[in-house]
Structure formats: C-alpha cells, structure tokens
Amino acid sequence: MHTFLRFIFLFVVTTTFAQTELSFCNKSSLILDMLEKNHYKPKTIDDEFSKYVFTKLLERLDDRRLLYSQENIEELASLKDKLDDYLQNGECDFINEVTVFYEKHLKQAIQTIEKFEKMKLDFSGKDTVTYGSFKEKALFSKTPKTLEKRWSKKIRVDIIRDYLSLTDPSNFPKIKAQLKQKVIAENKCFIVDKLQVVNGLQSYVETTFLDVVCSYFDPHSSFFDPTDNATFMNSIGTENNSIGVWFSKNSDGKIVVSGLQTGSTAWKEKEINTGDLVLSLESNDTKVSTTCLSLESLYDFINDENNKTITFNVLDDKNINKTIVLRKENLKIEGNAVNSFILKGEQNVGYISLPSFYTNLDYGFGSANDIAKELFKLNAVDIDGLILDLRGNGGGSMKQAIDLAGMFIDKGPLGIYRDQQDNKTIVKDFNRGTLFTKPLIILINSESASASEFIAAALRDHNRALIVGSKTYGKGTIQQILPLQQEEGFVRITIEKMYGFKGNSHQAIGIQPDIEFPNLLSGIEDGESANANVIVSDTIQKDVYFEIPEAANYENLRAKSLARIEKNKASMTIKNINTNLRDYLDNERKLPLSITGLQQDRDRFNAIFEKSDDIEMTHDTFEVVNLADYKEILAYNKNKAKENSYAIKSIQTDHEIEETYHILADYIKQLAH
Template sequence: MKIISLVFFLCTFSLIAQSDTKTCVLLSKVNTLIQSKHIQPKPIDDSLSVFVFDSFIDALDPSRNILLKSEYQSLSLKYRLNIDNLIQRNDCSFLPDIITVYKNGLLRNRAILEKMKTDTIGYNVKDTIRFYKKAFPFYLEEDQVETAWRKNIKYKILDDIVSQNTNLDSITAAFNTVESASKKLIIANEICKINVILQKESGFEENLFDNFCSYFDPHSAYFNVDTKSNFVASLSKEHLSMGMNVNLNDRNEIIIIKIDPDGPAFQTGGIKKGDQIIAVSNLKETLQVSCATLESISNMILSDTNKKIMLTLRRSSGKNFKVLVEKKLLKDEGNAVYSFIIVHKNRRYGYVKIPSFYTDFEGNSGKGCSEDAALEVLKLQKDSIQGVIIDLIDNGGGSMEEAIKLAGMFIDNGPISIIVDNKNEQSIIIDPYPGMIYKDPIVLLVNGNSASATEFFASALQDYNRALLMGSTTVGKATMQSIMPLEPNDNENFVKVSINKFYRINGKSNQATGIIPNVVVPEIYEVLYPKECNNPTAFKNDSITSSIVYKQFIKNSAMAKIAKRSTDRIAANSYFDETKKLNKKIEDLVNTPKSPRPLTLTAVIKDQSEINAMWEEINAFDTKSNNLIIHNSNLNNYLLSINPSEKANNEFQLKNVKKNHYLNEAIAIINDLNSVKK
C-alpha cells in the first residue's frame, strides 16, 4: 500500500508540475503579445497581482460560501501580492494550490447538503437573511458554514413555493407536501452544481488568462477555439445554428419559444415550441441544465466546433426524449438590418434598425451591415420619405470597418476619425465614399447600451451635424480590438487585444464619458446599464490636439435651436415623465440596501408581491403603442410575397417598432430639420 501510495503521489505531482509549466508558458506568451501589441501595456507588478487574485477568487466564490475566512486569509497572504513575482519566475503552482483549497470547500459544502437531505429545516426557528447589492468582503468561520447553508436552502425552498402559489392559506394547508418536493429538488440541484465543478479538470487556467488580460483593459480577453468561434459568430449575420430560440421561465427552466421552419431543429420533426431542454450534449460531454451554468450550456450550443447537438427534452411534464440536431448555416434574423415606413399626418418617414455592426468574416456573401443598411435606405427612398430614423438602441458595436463604411455613406466627404496606436502615432480615417447615398434629415436613436463601433459611427455623424442624436448617454468605449493567435501557427489560443484608441475629428474622445445625445430622452431600465467608466481597468478619458478642418452639414446654432425645441416637447410629454418615475422605482429596488429579512412565508410572499407588482406595472407601460401607422416599404412587401417564411419575423419586428415611443419625437425633429436651409 505504501509503495502504491508513493507511486500515485509522484505521478500526481508530475502531472501537476507539467500542468503548471504549460500554464506558465501560455501565460508568458499572452504577456509577450499584450506587451508588444496593446495600446497601453502595463508592467507586471503588485497591482496586477492584486487584480488577478481578487478577480479569480471573486469568480470562484462570488457568494462567499465556499472558502472559509481562514482559507481566504491564508491564500491572500501567500499570493495576493506575489502572483506577479511567481509568473516572472515561471512558477504557476499558485493555481493548483488555490483550486485545491477551493475544491475542499466544495466537498465540505456537499457534505453539509447531503446531511440536510434528512435533516429537518426548522421553519419555526427565527432566522433572517441579508441581501447584498455588491460583492461583500468577508468569509465564514468554520462553525458558521452549516448555519449559512441551512438559511440559504430555507430561503430557496420558501421562494420556490411562493413562486408557484402566493396564497398563504393554500400554501399552509399543503405545506408538508410542497416543502418536501421543493427541498428535494433544490438540494439535488445544489449538489449537482458542486459535482460538475469537482469533476472539472481544466478550464481554471483559462479563467486565469482572462483575468490577466482584463487587467490591461476590460476588452482584452483570452480566447480558446470555442470562445473565439462564439465571439466571431456574434458579429456575423450568418452562422451555424440549430434554428431555434430559447428563454428562461420563472423557474429557471430553458424553454424553446421559437423554431425557424427553415432550420434543422424544425426539420427533425421531433421538436416543438414549448419543449423544455433538460440536457445538452455535443456527443462527448453532457450538461444537465438543472446544475450547469447558463454560460457553459450556451458555449456548447453556440460553438461552431460542435456541429451536432443531442438535446434531451421534456414536453408537458411527460417523459424525457432525445433529438439529435445537426446545425446548418442560417441567417440570424435578430442580428440583421431591417426597415419600415412610418406614416404620420399623410407624410412618410423611414425607419432603419441596425442591431449590430456585423460583417462577413467568412467571406461567404461579401455583405455586412453597412451594405444592408444602405440597401434599406434606398428601398425607403422609393416611397418618398421625409427623413430617416436610424435606430442604434442596444447596438453593442462590432466591426469597425462596417462603421467606417456606413459613416462614409452619409457624410459627403472628409475625415471621420483620428486613430492612435501603441506608438502614439496618429492616422486620420477619411470618408471612403465621396458623396452621400441619402441627403435628407437623419435622426439617430442611441441608449446606454449603444457602444464601440456604434459610438464611432454616431459621433462622426454628430460632429458633422449630419444627424441629430436622440436618447441617453452611450456606454463610453472608444477603443479597437484585434483577435491575434499567441503564435503564428497556434490555432488553439488567441488574445483579443486593444490595439487602438479612436478620437473624434475635434480631438475629443468618448472614452469613459460616452456620447451625450443632442436631445436627452429618459429610457426605462437605463439605471441598470453598465458603463465603461464603472470598470476599474477602463482607460480614462483624454483628448488630443486636432487641426482638422471640416464643413458641418447644418450650423451649430440651427442644430441647437432644434434640440432645444425637442427638449421642451419631451419635458411636457407625460409618457417620458412616467418613464422617469418608473426608473426611480427600479433604481430604488436595485440600489437601496435591503434590511435583513425574516425567513418566513409571509415575508417571502410580501417581497415577491412587491416585485411582481412592479414588473406588472413596467410590462403594462412597456407594451403601450406609439399610435403610429407603420408598414413595410413597397419593395419589402414584394420581397415578403416571394419569401413567405420571413413573414413571422417581419411581424415580430413590426410589433416591437410600434412600441418605440422615441419615434413620435424623432418625426417632429425631422420636420424641424426639414425647415432648416442646408
């Protein structure tokens, strides 16, 4: 036995040593690439060590219920100020050491949960639970762990019961039965989640690489083959797909809500709208939905390397069944440009939605969003429109090349932006298309989710007064990234590196501040949108000296008068006034610290009732119509007549546009712009 144990120990040590060496080699290559290509590389010092350690621990234990206080303090003492030194010595033994302590904590928690299966929860015990708005710094003492888990499970059981029935008398009458079923399911799911992590033998080093990259800025990141594939697919109008949409219901179950009749899921004949996804397999690994993370499920489904997916489904609480789906190249309707005609007082106005700045990375069609958007504008012009509303709301960016092309189509000629590289050398981006495809008024709609390439495009049109911007302040990302392999022949490891900053032609930057629209309009949920300036590693705002001379489409004084008229109309608009009030309620709900809550049915019912009432109010408000007449252009109507399979998506898009309350004011702005002599 001693000999076997010694051999096992030596083999294990050898494997760990090899793993450490490989991790450090890759980390060294990541650092070399960043130091040579990044717009603003930082030295490897204690600041990096603190950031990487804190970020890594936060990702492992966000709820502070795995590591003990003593374990955290021990790891912190060893590594929080020392990771930089270890990396420089090619010593990555800190990673398996942290993971060993982490997995021991998971084993401890699993044992507690196994014990709770047969223990009584104790609903008569007076317990309270506290909800924290941000990550909290403290960890548990060893004698507190079981109590913390018992309270956690107790709350989840009560919350699960109340989510199905809010009638106190009804719940009380059947409490023993519903409590037993809920307890069994919740504990089983928690144990399952722990087992998934315990069985995980790799992937932790990728989290380390990602934290290392994000120290330099929030948008630099490590990619393996799958994550690179998923990222590129998100910027494309066409990608390998199963042809179905899913959603999470109130019980965190994944439900199929839409099936593309031209897609492979529909063509199997075995999948229907409303089916629940129980498990997902790439034929090598199977993920149970109840205990896998949404990120891991999403990565498995979306990865282009997984061309065949086995779905385990359940229909109407019946038996589970399996369906094999082989992906095929499909157009992503939710990521494609579309347009409508808006009729108001016998005048026509164009509406163009650009969901993202997608491009054709694979070279299959040669088309990107700029060409698609130009085509939609040309279609609308055939219907004698007064102006165009370009909707960039929730457009998170994408291809900078597409943004440059699109800006060039609407600006007559001249410089669009100034780019600065890591040698601090400046280059001016010139309009690639002299002349304009459209010369009449443009209103751009933006919001707190509009970012990156969207901000590049919007700021160019704003600087030339070619368009009036309406909405809320944008994210504030003014950097460009490029995906690079770690080495020329490395097809497995990549880094998305921030290689440039872009500045407006006047030398100012949107970085961290975002673009402030000419007309600021309140938007529901805007208090929830993350901003670039709130990220600890984001670049600060700066400016450069610019001597660029350019001719504005409309004088500043005229644009200011139009913006003032619009602002006055918005201030008197009851819809936007109600939006502000709802935003205040949402902000209070999200940001106001909650007092400790008693763990009782009455308290949980009260909390859920308050939240449900708010969401009902928001949903009722969010579904109000803008009372505009909106329809397809004549040319798009013809195209739909020969492609009837696209009608369902067209109707879905039309329904959303009819709820857009920015459009009424955008039309008024277009009328004001038309009154100005150009």
Template sequence: MKNIAALALLLFVSATAQEHKNACDVFSKISYVLQTRHIQPKPIDDSLSVYVFNTVVEGLDENHILFLQEDYEKLLVHRYKIDDYLKSGDCSFFSDFITTYKMALERNRQIASELFDTELPLNTTDTVFFSKRAFPYNKDISVSRKFIRKKIILDILEDVAKLSKDKDSLAAHLPELSMRAKDKIRENYFCRANAQLKPKEGFENNIYNRFYTAFCAYFDPHSTYFNYDEKASFVSSLITENYSLGIYVSQNDKKEIIVEDVVPGGPAYKTSKIDKGDQILKLAANDIEYAVSCTDMEAITDIVFSDTYRNVELTLRKKDGTIYSVNLEKTIMKSDDHSVYSYVLGNEIPVGYIKIPSFYSAFDNTGMKGCAEDVAKEVTKLKKHGIKGLIIDLQYNGGGSMDEAISMAGMFINFGPVGIIKDKDNYTNTIQDYNRGMLYNGPMVVLVNGFSASASEFFSGVLQDYNRALIVGSTTMGKASMQTILPLSENSNNQDFVKVSIDKFYRITGKSSQYTGIVPDVELPLLFESIAPRESSQPTAMLNDSLAESEEFRKMPLQNLEKAAELSRGRVSANKDFTEIKALNTKIDALYKGTKAPLPVSFTAVFDDVHATDTLWQKIKTIAEKETALNIKETTAIKSKDDFYVSMNEYKRKSIKTDLFIAEGVAIITDLVHLSGGQK
C-alpha cells in the same frame, strides 16, 4: 506495496509539476502578447498581482460562503507575488488554489449532504441578511453550516412561492409542496457541486483559465483569453443557418438562464408566449429532463441549437411570476437577406427609417454584402418614396467593422476627415472621406442608447461633429477601442488565443468617446437606463483622453438643429409615457442598487419577497409594449407565402410601434422640415 505507493505519488507530483510548468508557459506568452501588442500595456507589478488575486478569489467564492478564514489566509500569501512568479517562471502557487478550492467544495458538499438528510423546518426564527459588499469569511465551520442550512430552507421556500401567486393555496399544501421542492433543490445543489468539481475542461485547467482571464482583464475589459474550445465556440457562432428553437439565452448574475432574445419567424416566436427576459426553469428533450439550475451554458446552448434535440419542452417563468410550458419543434433558421432594413414612417410627412443591428462586414466568396452597401441600397429605395428626412437607428448596436462605419459616415457628409486612429506607439492616422457629395443630404436623426458601442459611437460622433444629424436617445456605452484575436504561438495546432485591444479611435475634434460615451443632443429616458453596461462601470476600463491635435473640417449650420432639439426637450418633458419611464426607473434603481432588507426565513416572508415586484414588472411590460400611432409603410413587397418573412416583418413593425425613441425621432424630423421651410 509501499514502494508502489511512493512511486505513484512521485508520478502524480511530477505530472502536476509539468502541468503547472505548461500553465506558466501559457501565462508567459499571454503576458508577452499583451506587453507587445496592447494599446496601453501595463507593468507586471504588485498592482497586477492584487487585481488578479482578488478577481480569481472573488470569482471562486463571490459571497464568501465557500472558503473559511483559514482558507483565505492560505491563499492570501500569494496576493502580492503573482508578478514575481510570472517573472521567475515558477507557477507552483497554482497548487494552493487548486487544493484549497477543491477541499472547500468537498467540505460544503458534505455539509449539504448531511443537512438534506435531516428534517428541515419550513418556518424558522432565522433571518437572512443581504449586503452589497461580501460578508467576512467565517472563522468556524459551524457558522458556515448554519448559513448553508438557512440557504437550503430559503431555496425550498422560494421554489414553492414561485409556483403560484395564490399564497393561501400554497400555504395549505406547503408540507407536500416543500417535500417536492426539497428533492428538486437537493438535485440541483449536487448537480452544481459536481459540475464545479468536475468541469468539462478539467479542474486544474479551470483554475488556470481563471488566472489567464483575470490577467487579460487587468489591461482592459475587452482583452480576454480564449482556450481552443472557446475559440471554436466563437467561430461556430458565426454560422448563419442551423437548427434552432429561435431563442438566444444568457446567464445572469444569479446564475439563472434568461431568454436574451426571441428570433422573429422562429418556433418560439410563433407561440406568442415567450418574451425576452423570461427565465427558463427546465428543458426536456429526447425523454430526458434537464435541471437548468445545474446545466452549464454550453449544454443548454447545445440543446437550443443542435439538431440532436429536435423537439424540446421548455418550462419558463415570467418576471411577474407566471409559470408556463411550451413544446417547440426546431426548424432551420435562415438569415434575413439583409440585416439592415428600412421603412417609411410618419403621419404628416414621409420619414425614412433604417435599422442597423450591427456593422457587419462583407466576406469574400460568400456573396454577402457589407453593412455600408446595404444602407446605401436602403437609402436609394427610401429616396424613391420621397422621404423628407432620415432616421438611422443604432439602438442596441454593439459595433462591428470599423471599415463599414467609416464608409457609412462618408455617405452623409460632403467630404473631409471622419476620425483619428492611434496605436500603442502613439502613431496617429487620420481617416478621410475623399468622396465629394452625399448619398442623402436631407435632415437626419441618429438614435442611440446605452447599448450602442464602438463602431456605432464612431458613426454617431462623426455626424454630431459635422452637425449633420441630431443624436437622440441615451448616452452610449463608451467603448472607443479596437480588438484583434491573436494566437499565442505560430503552431498549426495552437490551443490558446488572446483577444487584445490594439488601437483607440478619436473624433476629428481630438476628443474621445472612450469611457464617457457619446452624449446625445436630446436625451430620452430609457427603461433600465442606470444598469446599462457602461464602460465607466468597469474597474480596468481605459480612461478618457484627448489628442493635442484636431482636424480641420467644415461643419453644417447648427441653427435649425438647436431649435429642433429645444422643441424636442419640451415635448419629452410633457410626454406622459416618458414621465412614467422615469418613475419606473426610480423603482428599478431602488430594486437593483438599494440594500435589501433582512428576510425572515418563513413561508409568508419569502412569498411576499418573491412576489413583491410582480406589479412593477407588469407596469414595465405594459409601458414597453404600448404602441404609438405611427404609420408604417414597407419599402419592399413582403413575400406573403413565406412564413419567415411574414413573421419577420410583423416583428419589425411591432418593434417600431412600441419604440418611443423612434416616435420622437419622427417628430424631430418633422420639426426640422418645417424649420427649413419645407412641406407644411
């Protein structure tokens, strides 16, 4: 029997060693791709080791409630050695991370199991403290046990507090409500714990993938590792038609599932109940209820999009605390014929408006046209309506095809250079617009915000440099790099891929928007402005630089643009809605960036904390949904018998009516027309 046990152990050790060897091989291939193809390769040294170590360890235990100090010290010996392991091809260090992490998870699960089996008080003398920085690791298991106990009680009280805004009613029924909440918290806790111990890709692979991803991120935030499943998921996201509830979901930093967007014309949209930002609390489908707090994003996405789950009941919570449920039946969601769309706006003069959600490209044999061609068609339609000016809306446009952005920029300048591309060998290539003339030569405004990135920034920079348009809104993201996805081997069954940054693009002045973004000519306050995803907030973002050379080009006269910008600034400073947004942003910044006060673990304190921001969220919703008096005219007849197109048109019109940036864009175009001696 001993010989059999020894043989089993030997086989296990041998299999583990082989897995580590395979992981080391992937690690080495990732390193080779990044070193040979990345626009700014970095040396494999101690700095990389420290970054990868810190990123992985913080990802495993962000709040320092899982590992004890002795666990951390066991891992700490590897902090400066990962580069050496990679160079030597020795990845046995993975064993320490795998065993230490698994042991910590099992230990905390056992502590929680014991605590859930005891009677927990609902009002205690304990206090939970909050900090922007992680607390030190606990040295004693008893301290961890005490914290887990406080956290469980806090979670129970928060769950009860979120049931209603009526504190007295909840307090009167606290004992029975807390029992149900305890059962729910227990189920969610062990569901999460089991998911961590048995991830879909396997426990060891989960650790390997964390290291691969951190390694790529060291080079820049946009380089990343894809395993086969992640690559497949990325490809499947390109499918244009599927069964859907008509919502997109994401996971926030609290691991909550949030409605990212509601698709016009879809089942969710037609309820008139579900809003962007609502939190999904639970889903029920095929007679099974899913606890969202422990269901992974892949499973939730499957429930939302797969035709296996045709009828789904959602329970959601709005930001003001309101909880509601909806029953949805999936339908096949079809793409709009044109992602780009246009309207004629304005009460005084006709102003063309074109929304560009992304710089999508044409695909062979699909009949799909590229973004630039679609914009050209919309401009042609708008000119037939006699527009006196044009607004290009790039808000929330995260980029896409640079070829489309280049083509589109050429439509609005006479001719000349539009940008400069530089590769890892410092070879530069000037991109030219050789087509003389403009598709449209009237006054223009380009709208941007902190979510406008990459190709959007390229296009905006060209029009700003040529004085072709006023750039209006808030500073853009600051991403001026281009990526490609490369396999790690040439095998047909390749399982591993790297998305790597291979080029940087510059403005024709030689300057770059990388890190700094495009600064608008007229800056407008945007809700949640300071927490928009800036490139400058990423620790490994490539810094801003400039080229020594610039290109010769002919600018358009600036005089009217400067005068219109000055008039706009005066109008914005006097606008009560913009003033309200600034005031709300101050409160939002305090909420997200301020240090939260210590919270007593009692029902009264927890209820007050949960509902402390209800009024703020209601004010945010009110200002975000307030409609302007803009007149909107369709450029294309709406198919009145097609529910999808009717809903889509309704959604687009509402988006325009509630957008202060668009209203100000129309006002600026009106000023530009008057300043040029146009229509009075």
C-alpha cells in the same frame, strides 16, 4: 499592419502536425509579453499586479461566495504579493496549489449541501436574509461556520422562490419536501458542473488565471482557450439549420439565454430574450427539464435533426412564465438581416433598426451592405427624413460602421485611432458621394456601444445627424485577437483608443444625446465607467483640419421635445419606475426568511413595474408601412409575415420612436425655413 487587422477578424488555420503543448508558465510569459508590446496602455508587473490577480482570481472562481471563507483564503495568503515574482522567474507551481485549494472546497461544498438533505429547515421567519445595495461588492463569509449558515439560507431562499414561481402554488407544507429535494439536487449540480468542467479543473483554473491577468490591463482584454475560441467564432458567424439562440449557465448554474443570432426569427420577434431562464424544452413529445442538464446535453437535444420545432418554457426577468415555439431555419444564406419601414404621417419618414454591426464571414458582406440596399429603396419612394435606430447595438465590426458612416457624408475624416506609441491614424471615408442626403436622426440608449458610438460621434461631428435618446455605454477602445504559439489559446488585447476627428473621446463617459429621453435605468447602470481598470477618457490635439457644415441650432427642437415628454404618459411611467427601482436597489433590505417575508419583497419589486404596460402605447402620430417589394415577399412567406407583424406592432407602440418622429418632423420644418 494594425490598420489592416482593425478591419478584419484574425483567423489562423490550425496546423495538423504534432506539436508539444505549451506549459502554463510558457503561456503566462507569452501573454505578458504580448500585452506589454501591444496593449494601448501597458502596466508594470509588480506587487499591485500580484494583489489584484490574487484577489480577482479567488473572486472569479467563487463568484457566488459559496465555496470558501475569508479564513480559508488566508491559507493562500503567501501568494498575495508574490505572483509577479513567480511569473517573472518562471516559477509556476503556485497554480497547482490554487487548483488543489479550489477542488478541496468544491468537494466540501457538496458535503455541506448534503448536510441539509435530512436536516429540518426553518421557514418561520426567525432567521433573516439581508440584501445590500446593488452596487455593493459581495463579501466572503468570515469563517467556515458562517459560510455554512450562508448555504442554509441560500437553500431556504431557493425553496421559497421556487414555490413562489409556481403558476398555481399548493399548500407549502405539502410540497416542501419535493421542493427541497429539487433545490438540493440543483445546488449539488451547480458544484458538480464546476468539478467536471470541460478540459479538467486544472485547465479551468489556469485559463481563469490567465484571463484575470489580461483584465488587469483593462476590462476588454481577455484570454480564451481553443474551445472558447470555437464558441466565439460560431457566435460571430452563421450556422445552418439553427433556432438562432445561444445558451450559457448563470452564476447559479442554471441555463439561461445568452444571445440571439442576427437575422434569426428569434432575433426579429424578440419573444425570447437574453437573460431568460430556461426551465424546460420539448420536441416530438419528448420533454427535457433543465434541472442538472449540461449545456452539451441541451445542444445535443436542440441539434437533433429530428427536432425541427422546439418548445421552450422560460422565466423572464419579471418572473413571468412564457412558452415560446422556435422552428429551425437555414440562416447561412440570410440575404438581409435588416428591414426598412416608412412612418407615414405629417412627414413620410424612413425607419431602420440595426441591433449589431454584423458581418457575413462567408460572403464578405454585412450590415453596411444590407442598409445600403434599404437606403436605395427608401430613396426611391422619396421620404422626407430617416431614423436610424441603434438602441441596444453593442457594436461589432468597425469596418461595417465606417462603411455605413460614409453613406451619409460625401468625404472626409470620421475619427482618429491612437495606439501605444501615440501614433495617430485618421479614419476616413474614401468613397466620394452619399447614399442619403436628407435629415437624419440616430436613436441611441445605454446599451449602444463601441461601433454604434463611433458612428453617432462621427456623424454628429460632421453635423450630419441629430442624436436623440439616452447616454451611451462609453466603450471607445479597439481590440485585436492574437493567437498564442501553436494556437493553444487566444488573447484579445486592447490596442487602440477611438477619438472623434475633433480630438474628443467617448471612452468611459459615453455620448450624451442632443435631446435626451427619460431612461428606465438612469443611475442604475453606469456603463463602461463601472468596470475595474477602465481606461479613462481624455482628449488629444487634433491633427485633422476639415471644413464641415455649420451646426444646426437644436434649442427650439429640444424645448418642444421636453414639453411633449413632460405630458407623455409613457415617459412619466418610466420616470416613476426609475425612481422606485433606484429606491429598492439602493437600500439594504433585511427580510424575514419565510414565505411571507420573501413574498412581500417580491410583491414590492413587482409593484414597481405594475404600470409598465403604459410604456407601450398606441398612437395615431404615424402609420407603419412596408415598402412595396417587401409586401410581395410577405404575400407568400408566412414566417416573414409573422415577423413583420410583430415588428410593426413594436414600432407602432414604441414611445421613443414616436417622440423621435416628432423631433424629425420639427427638424424638417426648421430646415425648410
């Protein structure tokens, strides 16, 4: 059963007859039972569990540490080591106590914010604001009084940052009142959003609690209610007439881009990106500010059939204001979300980028099928080798990854899955033959995870691919989605752990490339290992005996690459940015709470990226060329022509692709001798 469920998403048809709703206690009991029976490494429900859930729940409900103080939390102290007992005894009234506490402090927060409406705020710099190391855990204020001071500083910081983000800042004293009114309104909206959460506050607290319970077992086990499940299903499927962008609210209650749909124009052009702050949107002469705008209202505006083209004003992660125009398109019948190119130079090299292992839920095809089509076309033009770019690929369908891996090997094992009972399932490529036999390089980075890591590890274990780039994220576990009774929620449970067929695991350690490139976020992002309750890495006694080709010697390739990287301007820029960024983030910053104080800090941060344009460098190492059949499509499709032009420019100026090309060219020559 597990083997089958690993390869598909679990969809359950909702029954239409009347049913009695499960109580919170029943849900808790069912979830704990499901975790105990199915989780890869179940844990004991004891006082340690209780302390974790108590602490994490209050942190999750107040992730900005703006609603209650440590002194306030003591009001609930009696629950800290009793939650395990309550759940096991079916006594669940404690959740009402938590909800009352949460609602009380949300309303108090609104009262605190309103105090500042008529209060004169000090921007002289006499007050200071302190930012600790980025890896330090945020603490609650000690008392209600110090919490009010935190609010005072937050509001003033928000006002200054809004002022500094203006395209053409006016005299601050003249617009201070206007900015203050806007910031006060935004902060009140932030609280009101929480009070008016979909399905009610009680349901929200219960859902958060149940999700925290799941997270005690590992970072990827979670609970979501039917509303969240509908959102999840939409995110992995396709939809008609869409702009291909999803939105959410960040911890400040502001609307941000949360994802891009595979195959959409937004996904291909990458002008709008995950994390961008949405300031406003406009269509048909109607402009909507996102200040206090609900997600429901945002989607109502986007989904209005009259709004076929929508203009977004966003602020990106470098505080740059951008205007982006997105046109709705029919994404449901997108035939192929990947495209291949030829890099023409000393060697003719195929290039395919795959940002996710997607699947088409309507037709049963997906990324593997799409890449197979591209491999047939690339084989027809007799390329010398292939670059498969999995940077930023966070995973997706494991079946798609397994099918794709099988295209590059004749037959044999790809990996091992191990479950709670130590049962080992060997994952094999059952299809004889290969679609591509020439030299292959897989390009990875710190955002390559899960299915991406699986395929990189499998093909390296077969000595079929050379892995280059930077260390991967380190997610080597497999999840299964199970419904509660009556579909009153869904539990995602980590059921198995991945291993290479040699018995090694990349879980929590990532995959180290054969040839490593400088990484902008080295020492800043720790990947899977930084998560609480992470499942540790280990090895198993392999039960697989399979004769594989002799491993190639990469020492000469590595030495040549390192010599090029040392002289490469883009690589030197990355190393310099990384050093300065780590210095900025690693140390406490105590700033005067004034325009000058925050502007100097912002200028220091911006200066770190001052030469970031040097990372994108044109070169004459190769020319990026479309395949003949795609040129015909471009001749009559202006939208695809625009996307294609952007993609070619992106590849042509990507220093990592250029260095990967050099390595592959060296590898081809090495194999020829």
